[in-house]
Amino acid sequence: MTEQRNTALTPAQVDRAAGVLLALACGDALGAGYEFMPARVNGELVAMVGGGSFGWAPGEWTDDTSMAIAIAEVSATGIDLREPKALDAITARFVSWAADARDVGIQTGAVLSTIGHSPTSEAATSSATDHFARTGRTGNGSLMRTAPVALAYLHDSQARQQAARAVSGLTHGDEEAGEACALWCDAIAHAVIHGNLEGLRIAVDGLPPDRAALWHARLDHAEAVAPHEIPSNGWVVAALQAAWSAITRTRIPIDDPGTGSFPAQHLQRALDAAVRAGDDTDTVAAIAGGLLGALWGASAIPLDWQRIVHGWPGMRARDLIALGLLTARGGRPDSSGWPLAPIQDYSSFADVQALAAHPHDPGVLLGGVGALRSLPLGVDAVVSLCRIGADEVPAAGVANGDHLEVWLIDSASNGANPHLGYLLGQAADAIAMLRGQGRTVLLHCVQAQSRTPAVAALYGARHRGVPIERAIDDVCAALPGARPNAAFMDALRGARL
Secondary structure, three states: OOHHHHOOOOHHHHHHHHHHHHHHHHHHHHHHOOOOOOOOOOOOOOOOOOEOOOOEOOOEOOHHHHHHHHHHHHHOOOOOOOOHHHHHHHHHHHHHHHOOOOOOOHHHHHHHOOOOOOOOHHHHHHHHHHHHHHHOOOEOOOOOOOHHHHHHOOOOHHHHHHHHHHHHOOOOOOHHHHHHHHHHHHHHHHHHHHOOOOHHHHHHHOOOHHHHHHHHHHHHHHHHOOHHHOOOOOEHHHHHHHHHHHHHHOOOOOOEHHHOEOHHHHHHHHHHHHHOOOOOHHHHHHHHHHHHHHHHOHHHOOHHHHHHOEEOOOEEHHHHHHHHHHHHOOOOOOOOOOOOOOOOOOOOOOOOOOEEEEOOEEEEEEEOHHHHHOOOOOOOEEEEOOOOOHHHOOOOOOOHHHEEEOOOOOOOOOOOOOOHHHHHHHHHHHHHHHHHOOOOEEEEOOOOOOHHHHHHHHHHHHHOOOOHHHHHHHHHHHOOOOOOOHHHHHHHHOOOO
Protein backbone atom coordinates (compact mmCIF):
# COMPACT_ATOMS: atom_id res chain seq x y z
CA MET A 1 0.00 0.00 0.00
CA THR A 2 1.40 3.41 -0.96
CA GLU A 3 1.29 6.38 1.40
CA GLN A 4 -0.24 8.85 -1.04
CA ARG A 5 -3.37 6.70 -1.19
CA ASN A 6 -4.11 7.25 2.49
CA THR A 7 -4.76 10.98 2.19
CA ALA A 8 -8.16 11.96 3.58
CA LEU A 9 -10.81 13.10 1.12
CA THR A 10 -13.44 15.75 1.70
CA PRO A 11 -17.13 14.75 1.40
CA ALA A 12 -17.28 16.32 -2.07
CA GLN A 13 -14.15 14.43 -3.15
CA VAL A 14 -15.60 11.18 -1.82
CA ASP A 15 -18.73 11.81 -3.89
CA ARG A 16 -16.62 12.44 -6.99
CA ALA A 17 -14.43 9.38 -6.40
CA ALA A 18 -17.60 7.29 -6.00
CA GLY A 19 -18.89 8.61 -9.30
CA VAL A 20 -15.98 7.51 -11.49
CA LEU A 21 -16.70 3.82 -12.02
CA LEU A 22 -20.45 4.27 -11.74
CA ALA A 23 -20.60 6.94 -14.45
CA LEU A 24 -18.23 4.89 -16.63
CA ALA A 25 -20.63 1.95 -16.37
CA CYS A 26 -23.67 4.12 -17.00
CA GLY A 27 -22.08 5.59 -20.12
CA ASP A 28 -21.18 2.10 -21.27
CA ALA A 29 -24.70 0.72 -20.67
CA LEU A 30 -26.22 3.80 -22.29
CA GLY A 31 -24.18 3.31 -25.45
CA ALA A 32 -24.49 -0.48 -25.60
CA GLY A 33 -27.76 -0.48 -27.52
CA TYR A 34 -26.47 1.96 -30.15
CA GLU A 35 -23.06 0.42 -30.87
CA PHE A 36 -22.03 0.30 -34.56
CA MET A 37 -24.99 2.51 -35.50
CA PRO A 38 -24.67 5.78 -37.41
CA ALA A 39 -24.47 9.10 -35.60
CA ARG A 40 -27.74 10.33 -34.08
CA VAL A 41 -27.59 14.09 -34.43
CA ASN A 42 -31.17 14.93 -33.44
CA GLY A 43 -34.05 13.45 -31.47
CA GLU A 44 -34.87 12.63 -27.88
CA LEU A 45 -32.23 11.75 -25.32
CA VAL A 46 -30.80 8.28 -25.78
CA ALA A 47 -31.78 5.72 -23.16
CA MET A 48 -30.56 2.49 -21.58
CA VAL A 49 -32.61 0.39 -23.95
CA GLY A 50 -30.26 -2.58 -24.22
CA GLY A 51 -30.25 -4.70 -27.35
CA GLY A 52 -27.55 -3.90 -29.85
CA SER A 53 -25.28 -6.40 -31.57
CA PHE A 54 -24.87 -8.57 -28.47
CA GLY A 55 -28.41 -8.49 -27.11
CA TRP A 56 -27.63 -6.57 -23.93
CA ALA A 57 -30.34 -6.26 -21.28
CA PRO A 58 -31.45 -2.70 -20.49
CA GLY A 59 -28.82 -1.24 -18.16
CA GLU A 60 -26.29 -4.01 -18.80
CA TRP A 61 -22.70 -2.90 -19.25
CA THR A 62 -20.28 -4.34 -21.79
CA ASP A 63 -16.60 -5.24 -21.95
CA ASP A 64 -15.62 -1.63 -21.22
CA THR A 65 -16.87 -1.79 -17.64
CA SER A 66 -16.07 -5.46 -17.14
CA MET A 67 -12.39 -4.86 -17.85
CA ALA A 68 -12.39 -1.81 -15.59
CA ILE A 69 -13.86 -4.00 -12.85
CA ALA A 70 -11.10 -6.57 -13.39
CA ILE A 71 -8.60 -3.80 -12.65
CA ALA A 72 -10.61 -2.32 -9.78
CA GLU A 73 -10.93 -5.69 -8.04
CA VAL A 74 -7.14 -5.61 -7.74
CA SER A 75 -6.71 -1.89 -7.05
CA ALA A 76 -9.36 -2.05 -4.30
CA THR A 77 -7.03 -4.26 -2.24
CA GLY A 78 -4.57 -1.37 -1.92
CA ILE A 79 -1.74 -3.01 -3.84
CA ASP A 80 0.55 -0.87 -6.01
CA LEU A 81 -0.60 -1.55 -9.57
CA ARG A 82 2.96 -1.21 -10.86
CA GLU A 83 4.04 -4.34 -8.99
CA PRO A 84 4.31 -7.57 -11.02
CA LYS A 85 2.00 -9.28 -8.52
CA ALA A 86 -0.74 -6.73 -9.22
CA LEU A 87 -0.26 -6.82 -12.99
CA ASP A 88 -0.33 -10.62 -12.90
CA ALA A 89 -3.59 -10.55 -10.97
CA ILE A 90 -5.15 -8.14 -13.47
CA THR A 91 -4.00 -10.27 -16.38
CA ALA A 92 -5.41 -13.43 -14.84
CA ARG A 93 -8.75 -11.67 -14.27
CA PHE A 94 -8.79 -10.46 -17.89
CA VAL A 95 -8.24 -14.01 -19.12
CA SER A 96 -10.88 -15.43 -16.80
CA TRP A 97 -13.42 -12.83 -17.91
CA ALA A 98 -12.67 -13.24 -21.62
CA ALA A 99 -13.27 -16.99 -21.49
CA ASP A 100 -17.03 -16.47 -21.16
CA ALA A 101 -17.51 -12.88 -22.35
CA ARG A 102 -19.95 -12.13 -25.15
CA ASP A 103 -18.00 -9.12 -26.35
CA VAL A 104 -14.21 -8.92 -26.38
CA GLY A 105 -12.40 -6.29 -28.43
CA ILE A 106 -10.54 -7.61 -31.45
CA GLN A 107 -7.11 -6.51 -30.28
CA THR A 108 -7.73 -7.49 -26.65
CA GLY A 109 -9.07 -10.88 -27.70
CA ALA A 110 -6.09 -11.51 -29.97
CA VAL A 111 -3.66 -10.84 -27.14
CA LEU A 112 -5.51 -12.73 -24.41
CA SER A 113 -6.11 -15.78 -26.60
CA THR A 114 -2.37 -16.36 -26.88
CA ILE A 115 -1.66 -16.40 -23.13
CA GLY A 116 -4.43 -18.63 -21.75
CA HIS A 117 -1.85 -21.23 -20.80
CA SER A 118 0.28 -18.64 -19.01
CA PRO A 119 -1.84 -15.67 -17.89
CA THR A 120 0.98 -13.53 -16.56
CA SER A 121 1.61 -9.85 -17.14
CA GLU A 122 4.95 -10.64 -18.76
CA ALA A 123 3.26 -12.93 -21.29
CA ALA A 124 0.48 -10.42 -21.91
CA THR A 125 2.82 -7.49 -22.44
CA SER A 126 5.00 -9.52 -24.80
CA SER A 127 1.97 -10.65 -26.80
CA ALA A 128 0.63 -7.09 -26.99
CA THR A 129 3.98 -5.78 -28.20
CA ASP A 130 4.18 -8.49 -30.87
CA HIS A 131 0.60 -7.85 -31.98
CA PHE A 132 1.25 -4.15 -32.48
CA ALA A 133 4.53 -4.81 -34.30
CA ARG A 134 2.70 -7.10 -36.73
CA THR A 135 -0.43 -5.06 -37.31
CA GLY A 136 0.43 -1.46 -36.48
CA ARG A 137 -3.10 -1.13 -35.09
CA THR A 138 -4.12 0.18 -31.71
CA GLY A 139 -7.71 0.28 -30.58
CA ASN A 140 -9.33 2.09 -27.69
CA GLY A 141 -9.61 -0.96 -25.41
CA SER A 142 -7.06 0.12 -22.83
CA LEU A 143 -8.38 3.67 -22.58
CA MET A 144 -11.96 2.54 -21.94
CA ARG A 145 -10.95 0.66 -18.77
CA THR A 146 -8.26 2.95 -17.36
CA ALA A 147 -10.30 4.91 -14.78
CA PRO A 148 -9.51 2.70 -11.74
CA VAL A 149 -5.83 3.56 -12.16
CA ALA A 150 -6.64 7.23 -11.67
CA LEU A 151 -8.42 6.49 -8.39
CA ALA A 152 -5.51 4.41 -7.16
CA TYR A 153 -3.07 7.33 -7.32
CA LEU A 154 -5.06 10.50 -6.72
CA HIS A 155 -2.07 12.27 -5.16
CA ASP A 156 0.90 10.81 -7.05
CA SER A 157 1.07 11.79 -10.71
CA GLN A 158 4.29 9.92 -11.43
CA ALA A 159 3.01 6.62 -10.04
CA ARG A 160 -0.35 7.18 -11.74
CA GLN A 161 1.22 7.68 -15.16
CA GLN A 162 3.54 4.70 -14.75
CA ALA A 163 0.68 2.44 -13.67
CA ALA A 164 -1.58 3.66 -16.48
CA ARG A 165 1.03 2.81 -19.08
CA ALA A 166 1.79 -0.57 -17.51
CA VAL A 167 -1.87 -1.62 -17.34
CA SER A 168 -2.47 -0.37 -20.89
CA GLY A 169 0.52 -2.40 -22.08
CA LEU A 170 -1.08 -5.65 -20.94
CA THR A 171 -3.14 -5.67 -24.16
CA HIS A 172 -2.03 -2.64 -26.19
CA GLY A 173 1.58 -2.51 -27.29
CA ASP A 174 1.40 0.96 -28.82
CA GLU A 175 3.02 3.60 -26.63
CA GLU A 176 0.41 6.10 -27.81
CA ALA A 177 -2.32 4.03 -26.17
CA GLY A 178 -0.37 4.13 -22.92
CA GLU A 179 0.14 7.86 -23.31
CA ALA A 180 -3.58 8.41 -23.84
CA CYS A 181 -4.37 6.36 -20.72
CA ALA A 182 -1.88 8.34 -18.64
CA LEU A 183 -3.36 11.64 -19.82
CA TRP A 184 -6.94 10.57 -19.16
CA CYS A 185 -6.03 9.23 -15.71
CA ASP A 186 -4.44 12.58 -14.88
CA ALA A 187 -7.64 14.33 -15.98
CA ILE A 188 -9.80 12.04 -13.80
CA ALA A 189 -7.59 12.38 -10.72
CA HIS A 190 -7.50 16.16 -11.08
CA ALA A 191 -11.30 16.30 -11.41
CA VAL A 192 -11.79 14.18 -8.28
CA ILE A 193 -9.49 16.41 -6.22
CA HIS A 194 -10.31 19.84 -7.68
CA GLY A 195 -13.73 19.46 -9.28
CA ASN A 196 -12.79 20.84 -12.69
CA LEU A 197 -11.61 19.74 -16.14
CA GLU A 198 -8.25 21.53 -16.15
CA GLY A 199 -6.27 18.37 -15.49
CA LEU A 200 -6.11 17.14 -19.07
CA ARG A 201 -4.43 20.27 -20.43
CA ILE A 202 -2.12 20.34 -17.41
CA ALA A 203 -1.15 16.74 -18.12
CA VAL A 204 -0.49 17.51 -21.77
CA ASP A 205 1.78 20.38 -20.72
CA GLY A 206 3.91 17.82 -18.89
CA LEU A 207 4.73 15.86 -22.05
CA PRO A 208 7.85 16.43 -24.15
CA PRO A 209 7.35 19.56 -26.31
CA ASP A 210 6.62 17.73 -29.56
CA ARG A 211 4.08 15.42 -27.94
CA ALA A 212 2.50 18.30 -26.02
CA ALA A 213 2.04 20.30 -29.23
CA LEU A 214 0.44 17.30 -30.94
CA TRP A 215 -1.99 16.59 -28.10
CA HIS A 216 -2.95 20.23 -27.66
CA ALA A 217 -3.78 20.34 -31.36
CA ARG A 218 -5.85 17.18 -31.00
CA LEU A 219 -7.78 18.62 -28.07
CA ASP A 220 -8.26 21.92 -29.89
CA HIS A 221 -9.81 20.01 -32.78
CA ALA A 222 -12.05 18.02 -30.43
CA GLU A 223 -13.33 21.22 -28.87
CA ALA A 224 -14.06 22.69 -32.32
CA VAL A 225 -16.19 19.87 -33.75
CA ALA A 226 -19.10 17.70 -32.60
CA PRO A 227 -18.31 14.15 -31.45
CA HIS A 228 -19.82 12.60 -34.57
CA GLU A 229 -17.48 14.68 -36.73
CA ILE A 230 -14.47 12.78 -35.37
CA PRO A 231 -14.11 9.65 -37.52
CA SER A 232 -12.72 6.22 -36.60
CA ASN A 233 -13.49 6.40 -32.89
CA GLY A 234 -12.36 2.81 -32.51
CA TRP A 235 -8.82 4.29 -32.60
CA VAL A 236 -7.59 5.32 -29.17
CA VAL A 237 -6.86 8.94 -30.08
CA ALA A 238 -10.17 9.47 -31.88
CA ALA A 239 -12.05 7.87 -28.98
CA LEU A 240 -10.41 10.27 -26.52
CA GLN A 241 -11.17 13.19 -28.82
CA ALA A 242 -14.82 12.18 -29.21
CA ALA A 243 -15.22 11.84 -25.44
CA TRP A 244 -13.53 15.21 -24.85
CA SER A 245 -15.72 16.82 -27.51
CA ALA A 246 -18.88 15.47 -25.87
CA ILE A 247 -17.78 16.76 -22.46
CA THR A 248 -16.52 20.19 -23.43
CA ARG A 249 -19.05 21.08 -26.12
CA THR A 250 -22.09 20.15 -24.03
CA ARG A 251 -23.41 23.25 -22.32
CA ILE A 252 -23.52 23.16 -18.53
CA PRO A 253 -27.12 24.01 -17.54
CA ILE A 254 -27.73 27.08 -15.42
CA ASP A 255 -28.54 26.64 -11.75
CA ASP A 256 -32.26 27.45 -11.63
CA PRO A 257 -34.03 24.96 -9.33
CA GLY A 258 -37.42 26.59 -9.87
CA THR A 259 -37.37 25.51 -13.51
CA GLY A 260 -35.68 22.17 -12.87
CA SER A 261 -32.33 23.27 -14.31
CA PHE A 262 -29.16 22.09 -12.53
CA PRO A 263 -25.47 22.08 -13.52
CA ALA A 264 -25.29 18.40 -12.55
CA GLN A 265 -27.46 17.58 -15.56
CA HIS A 266 -24.36 18.19 -17.67
CA LEU A 267 -23.32 14.61 -16.91
CA GLN A 268 -26.41 13.10 -18.51
CA ARG A 269 -26.37 15.46 -21.47
CA ALA A 270 -22.66 14.97 -22.18
CA LEU A 271 -23.08 11.19 -22.14
CA ASP A 272 -26.00 11.59 -24.51
CA ALA A 273 -23.70 13.55 -26.83
CA ALA A 274 -21.05 10.84 -26.58
CA VAL A 275 -23.50 8.13 -27.63
CA ARG A 276 -24.74 10.27 -30.50
CA ALA A 277 -21.25 10.08 -32.01
CA GLY A 278 -22.20 6.69 -33.44
CA ASP A 279 -19.95 3.69 -34.17
CA ASP A 280 -18.16 2.68 -30.93
CA THR A 281 -20.81 4.35 -28.82
CA ASP A 282 -20.43 2.35 -25.62
CA THR A 283 -16.68 2.89 -25.46
CA VAL A 284 -16.75 6.62 -26.20
CA ALA A 285 -19.46 7.06 -23.55
CA ALA A 286 -17.57 4.88 -21.05
CA ILE A 287 -14.42 6.95 -21.53
CA ALA A 288 -16.41 10.16 -21.13
CA GLY A 289 -18.27 8.71 -18.14
CA GLY A 290 -15.12 8.12 -16.12
CA LEU A 291 -14.20 11.80 -16.34
CA LEU A 292 -17.76 13.08 -15.95
CA GLY A 293 -18.22 11.00 -12.81
CA ALA A 294 -14.99 12.48 -11.45
CA LEU A 295 -16.24 15.98 -12.26
CA TRP A 296 -19.81 15.78 -10.96
CA GLY A 297 -19.86 12.82 -8.55
CA ALA A 298 -22.15 9.90 -7.87
CA SER A 299 -24.85 12.29 -6.67
CA ALA A 300 -25.21 13.66 -10.20
CA ILE A 301 -25.91 10.29 -11.85
CA PRO A 302 -29.62 9.84 -12.61
CA LEU A 303 -31.29 7.45 -10.19
CA ASP A 304 -33.19 5.70 -12.98
CA TRP A 305 -29.81 4.75 -14.44
CA GLN A 306 -28.48 3.64 -11.06
CA ARG A 307 -31.55 1.52 -10.57
CA ILE A 308 -30.93 -0.72 -13.59
CA VAL A 309 -27.20 -0.57 -14.35
CA HIS A 310 -25.64 -4.01 -13.87
CA GLY A 311 -23.29 -6.56 -15.39
CA TRP A 312 -20.39 -8.96 -15.03
CA PRO A 313 -19.66 -10.39 -12.51
CA GLY A 314 -23.12 -9.95 -11.02
CA MET A 315 -22.54 -6.40 -9.80
CA ARG A 316 -24.76 -3.35 -9.49
CA ALA A 317 -24.33 0.35 -8.74
CA ARG A 318 -23.32 0.04 -5.07
CA ASP A 319 -20.63 -2.52 -5.97
CA LEU A 320 -19.01 -0.06 -8.37
CA ILE A 321 -19.14 2.68 -5.75
CA ALA A 322 -17.49 0.35 -3.24
CA LEU A 323 -14.69 -0.61 -5.63
CA GLY A 324 -14.05 3.02 -6.48
CA LEU A 325 -13.94 4.21 -2.88
CA LEU A 326 -11.79 1.34 -1.67
CA THR A 327 -9.36 2.03 -4.50
CA ALA A 328 -9.24 5.73 -3.65
CA ARG A 329 -8.63 4.90 0.03
CA GLY A 330 -5.83 2.42 -0.56
CA GLY A 331 -7.96 -0.65 0.09
CA ARG A 332 -9.50 0.47 3.37
CA PRO A 333 -13.05 1.49 4.33
CA ASP A 334 -13.72 4.71 6.19
CA SER A 335 -13.72 5.01 9.99
CA SER A 336 -17.27 3.63 10.21
CA GLY A 337 -16.42 0.58 8.12
CA TRP A 338 -18.32 1.79 5.08
CA PRO A 339 -18.68 0.45 2.40
CA LEU A 340 -17.56 -2.98 3.70
CA ALA A 341 -19.40 -3.29 7.03
CA PRO A 342 -22.15 -5.95 6.89
CA ILE A 343 -24.37 -3.78 9.10
CA GLN A 344 -23.80 -0.03 9.31
CA ASP A 345 -23.35 0.92 12.95
CA TYR A 346 -26.01 3.40 14.07
CA SER A 347 -25.99 2.30 17.71
CA SER A 348 -25.15 5.84 18.88
CA PHE A 349 -28.41 7.18 17.48
CA ALA A 350 -31.26 7.42 19.95
CA ASP A 351 -34.16 6.23 17.82
CA VAL A 352 -33.93 4.43 14.50
CA GLN A 353 -37.38 2.79 14.75
CA ALA A 354 -39.53 5.68 13.52
CA LEU A 355 -42.26 4.60 11.10
CA ALA A 356 -45.32 6.37 9.72
CA ALA A 357 -47.44 6.41 6.61
CA HIS A 358 -46.95 9.33 4.25
CA PRO A 359 -49.80 11.76 5.00
CA HIS A 360 -50.65 12.12 1.31
CA ASP A 361 -49.96 8.59 0.06
CA PRO A 362 -50.40 5.54 2.33
CA GLY A 363 -48.42 3.49 -0.19
CA VAL A 364 -45.28 5.31 0.95
CA LEU A 365 -43.96 4.54 4.44
CA LEU A 366 -41.56 6.94 6.15
CA GLY A 367 -39.07 5.55 8.60
CA GLY A 368 -35.67 5.20 10.19
CA VAL A 369 -33.11 2.55 9.37
CA GLY A 370 -34.80 0.20 11.82
CA ALA A 371 -37.70 -0.09 9.39
CA LEU A 372 -35.29 -1.34 6.74
CA ARG A 373 -33.92 -3.96 9.08
CA SER A 374 -37.42 -5.17 9.95
CA LEU A 375 -39.24 -4.48 6.73
CA PRO A 376 -42.94 -3.65 7.16
CA LEU A 377 -45.37 -6.11 5.61
CA GLY A 378 -46.17 -5.34 2.01
CA VAL A 379 -43.13 -3.16 1.27
CA ASP A 380 -41.56 -4.22 -2.03
CA ALA A 381 -39.42 -1.17 -2.84
CA VAL A 382 -36.99 0.87 -0.76
CA VAL A 383 -35.39 4.28 -1.18
CA SER A 384 -32.46 4.62 1.23
CA LEU A 385 -31.19 8.10 2.05
CA CYS A 386 -28.36 7.02 4.37
CA ARG A 387 -25.45 4.61 4.29
CA ILE A 388 -26.41 0.99 4.82
CA GLY A 389 -24.39 -2.17 5.30
CA ALA A 390 -23.51 -4.73 2.67
CA ASP A 391 -25.83 -7.31 4.25
CA GLU A 392 -28.72 -4.85 4.30
CA VAL A 393 -28.96 -4.73 0.49
CA PRO A 394 -31.26 -5.74 -0.97
CA ALA A 395 -33.82 -5.75 1.82
CA ALA A 396 -35.78 -8.97 2.20
CA GLY A 397 -38.48 -9.28 -0.42
CA VAL A 398 -37.18 -6.38 -2.50
CA ALA A 399 -35.67 -7.00 -5.94
CA ASN A 400 -32.27 -5.44 -6.69
CA GLY A 401 -33.71 -2.88 -9.07
CA ASP A 402 -36.28 -1.75 -6.52
CA HIS A 403 -33.80 -0.72 -3.84
CA LEU A 404 -32.35 2.70 -4.56
CA GLU A 405 -29.58 4.30 -2.53
CA VAL A 406 -29.43 8.09 -2.70
CA TRP A 407 -26.17 9.97 -2.04
CA LEU A 408 -27.56 12.50 0.44
CA ILE A 409 -25.74 13.87 3.49
CA ASP A 410 -27.66 15.28 6.45
CA SER A 411 -25.75 18.51 6.73
CA ALA A 412 -26.51 22.17 6.15
CA SER A 413 -22.83 22.94 5.59
CA ASN A 414 -21.94 24.61 2.33
CA GLY A 415 -20.74 21.99 -0.16
CA ALA A 416 -21.87 18.94 1.81
CA ASN A 417 -24.44 18.23 -0.90
CA PRO A 418 -23.17 19.96 -4.07
CA HIS A 419 -26.30 18.95 -6.02
CA LEU A 420 -28.87 19.19 -3.24
CA GLY A 421 -31.88 20.49 -5.18
CA TYR A 422 -31.23 18.11 -8.05
CA LEU A 423 -30.85 15.14 -5.71
CA LEU A 424 -33.97 15.87 -3.66
CA GLY A 425 -35.94 16.04 -6.88
CA GLN A 426 -34.42 12.80 -8.13
CA ALA A 427 -35.40 11.02 -4.92
CA ALA A 428 -38.96 12.36 -4.99
CA ASP A 429 -39.32 11.38 -8.65
CA ALA A 430 -37.96 7.91 -7.92
CA ILE A 431 -40.70 7.36 -5.36
CA ALA A 432 -43.29 8.47 -7.91
CA MET A 433 -41.83 6.09 -10.50
CA LEU A 434 -41.97 3.16 -8.08
CA ARG A 435 -45.50 4.04 -7.01
CA GLY A 436 -46.51 4.25 -10.66
CA GLN A 437 -45.40 0.64 -11.00
CA GLY A 438 -47.61 -0.41 -8.11
CA ARG A 439 -44.83 -0.70 -5.52
CA THR A 440 -45.28 -0.04 -1.81
CA VAL A 441 -42.27 2.09 -0.91
CA LEU A 442 -40.25 2.50 2.27
CA LEU A 443 -38.44 5.84 2.33
CA HIS A 444 -35.91 5.96 5.14
CA CYS A 445 -32.78 7.57 6.54
CA VAL A 446 -31.28 6.91 9.99
CA GLN A 447 -33.89 8.47 12.29
CA ALA A 448 -36.42 9.99 9.84
CA GLN A 449 -35.55 13.44 11.17
CA SER A 450 -34.15 15.42 8.24
CA ARG A 451 -33.57 13.56 4.98
CA THR A 452 -36.71 11.44 5.02
CA PRO A 453 -39.15 14.30 5.79
CA ALA A 454 -37.47 16.56 3.22
CA VAL A 455 -37.83 14.06 0.38
CA ALA A 456 -41.31 13.06 1.56
CA ALA A 457 -42.46 16.68 1.53
CA LEU A 458 -41.16 17.25 -1.98
CA TYR A 459 -42.86 14.06 -3.15
CA GLY A 460 -46.13 15.30 -1.65
CA ALA A 461 -45.81 18.69 -3.31
CA ARG A 462 -44.53 17.59 -6.70
CA HIS A 463 -46.50 14.38 -7.20
CA ARG A 464 -49.56 14.66 -4.93
CA GLY A 465 -50.43 18.28 -5.62
CA VAL A 466 -50.03 19.55 -2.05
CA PRO A 467 -48.67 23.09 -1.50
CA ILE A 468 -45.08 22.83 -0.30
CA GLU A 469 -45.55 24.52 3.09
CA ARG A 470 -48.53 22.29 3.87
CA ALA A 471 -46.59 19.24 2.66
CA ILE A 472 -43.74 20.09 5.03
CA ASP A 473 -46.11 20.64 7.96
CA ASP A 474 -48.08 17.45 7.30
CA VAL A 475 -44.99 15.27 7.00
CA CYS A 476 -43.48 16.74 10.16
CA ALA A 477 -46.76 16.10 11.97
CA ALA A 478 -46.66 12.46 10.86
CA LEU A 479 -43.05 12.18 12.06
CA PRO A 480 -42.95 14.03 15.42
CA GLY A 481 -39.15 13.93 15.49
CA ALA A 482 -38.82 15.51 12.07
CA ARG A 483 -36.76 18.67 11.71
CA PRO A 484 -35.23 19.02 8.19
CA ASN A 485 -32.04 21.06 8.29
CA ALA A 486 -31.94 24.63 7.00
CA ALA A 487 -30.31 23.77 3.67
CA PHE A 488 -32.98 21.16 2.96
CA MET A 489 -35.75 23.61 3.84
CA ASP A 490 -34.31 26.24 1.51
CA ALA A 491 -34.03 23.68 -1.30
CA LEU A 492 -37.65 22.58 -0.79
CA ARG A 493 -38.95 26.13 -1.00
CA GLY A 494 -37.01 26.79 -4.19
CA ALA A 495 -37.84 23.53 -5.92
CA ARG A 496 -39.81 23.05 -9.11
CA LEU A 497 -43.23 21.70 -8.19
